[in-house]
Amino acid sequence: MTxxxxxxxxxxxxxxxxxxxxxxxxxxxxxxxxxxMNRRGQFLGEFQAVLEPxxxxxxxxxxxxxxxxxxxxxxxxxxxxxxxxxxxxxxAAWVKGFEGRKVFAAAPxxxxxxFIDHYLDLYTRSRVFSGPxxxxxxxxxxxxDIYTMSGILAGVxxxxxxxxRVPDSWIGFQPHSHFAIDDARGFAHLxxxxxxxxxxxxxxxxxxxxxxxxxxxxxxxxxxxxxxGKKTATCGALAHYEADGEPLPEVGKRYIVxxxxxxxxxxxxxxxxxxxxFDEVDEDFARAEGEGDxxxxxxxxxxxxxxxxxxxxxxxxxxxxxxxxLIEALADQTTTKE
Numbered sequence: 001m002t003x004x005x006x007x008x009x010x011x012x013x014x015x016x017x018x019x020x021x022x023x024x025x026x027x028x029x030x031x032x033x034x035x036x037m038n039r040r041g042q043f044l045g046e047f048q049a050v051l052e053p054x055x056x057x058x059x060x061x062x063x064x065x066x067x068x069x070x071x072x073x074x075x076x077x078x079x080x081x082x083x084x085x086x087x088x089x090x091x092a093a094w095v096k097g098f099e100g101r102k103v104f105a106a107a108p109x110x111x112x113x114x115f116i117d118h119y120l121d122l123y124t125r126s127r128v129f130s131g132p133x134x135x136x137x138x139x140x141x142x143x144x145d146i147y148t149m150s151g152i153l154a155g156v157x158x159x160x161x162x163x164x165r166v167p168d169s170w171i172g173f174q175p176h177s178h179f180a181i182d183d184a185r186g187f188a189h190l191x192x193x194x195x196x197x198x199x200x201x202x203x204x205x206x207x208x209x210x211x212x213x214x215x216x217x218x219x220x221x222x223x224x225x226x227x228x229g230k231k232t233a234t235c236g237a238l239a240h241y242e243a244d245g246e247p248l249p250e251v252g253k254r255y256i257v258x259x260x261x262x263x264x265x266x267x268x269x270x271x272x273x274x275x276x277x278f279d280e281v282d283e284d285f286a287r288a289e290g291e292g293d294x295x296x297x298x299x300x301x302x303x304x305x306x307x308x309x310x311x312x313x314x315x316x317x318x319x320x321x322x323x324x325x326l327i328e329a330l331a332d333q334t335t336t337k338e
Contacts, residue, residue, distance in 0.1 A: 021060030
């Protein structure tokens with residue numbers, strides 16, 4: 001039985017390209033990368049490739065002068081190049097391998113999208129921008145422009161619609177670098193943020209996001225405890241903050257807490273932050289985490305399991321221990337119109 005299109009999961013193929021000029025009709029795409037993610041913001045896979053320049057295209061002089069200012073990025077965009085035909089056929093197969101409605105997304109769509117569209121059409125007879133009767137449809141209609149989404153999030157006029165003016169946290173602390181895979185990951189983080197906060201009033205959209213749990217069951221359980229006021233503390237491995245380049249929570253700062261589906265459930269405010277070893281956590285903090293029977297042993301066993309499956313556990317590992325208070329439950333606001 002075929003699943004109705006409206007019920008199929010949407011898979012967003014967030015893409016960044018690097019080229020030697022502004023037009024696929026005159027210039028070549030040098031490299032590109034795509035990150036696949038679902039509406040919940042889960043990253044599902046990545047694709048990246050470097051392409052040989054087309055023999056029937058010439059580099060744009062102004063673009064090549066600009067590339068001289070980014071030598072490392074240019075090197076990454078041109079080394080170990082493969083034939084465009086081989087790359088695009090592999091890319092089309094990769095996209096088709098995801099079950100669900102595939103939606104192309106880029107920043108800006110009008111640039112990255114036309115290069116991918118042109119190359120797909122030329123080498124695989126499929127398109128990004130195609131009608132319903134196209135013989136090789138691998139993307140669904142209505143591609144997403146992440147520049148537009150970032151402008152809506154920021155609440156700024158059209159001339160300021162860009163990803164360059166958003167906080168680093170919105171793009172996963174991945175500054176725009178002109179390395180295709182890094183930029184695609186950053187844009188994917190921004191798209192995830194849009195899905196989480198777009199239903200909220202404008203004054204709440206600027207808040208950072210705090211996520212809990214590593215599975216649907218655990219996430220929704222923990223968020224439920226927060227919404228009911230039973231959970232007022234949490235902890236995470238300091239090593240994860242350092243590896244991701246993510247700053248520690250700030251006292252007095254407020255955060256949006258979504259459930260597993262990415263729907264905002266509440267606003268919390270950090271009241272204290274301490275860095276301590278796992279074996280230094282006391283019963284009072286364990287109780288404030290609000291889980292299970294509230295005992296230290298329950299906290300110990302549950303968090304030992306959590307850290308073991310998320311990078312490794314040690315009694316001496318350093319934790320970021322955060323306390324917070326519930327500011328507002330959002331159950332009735334997720335559909336509020338401004």
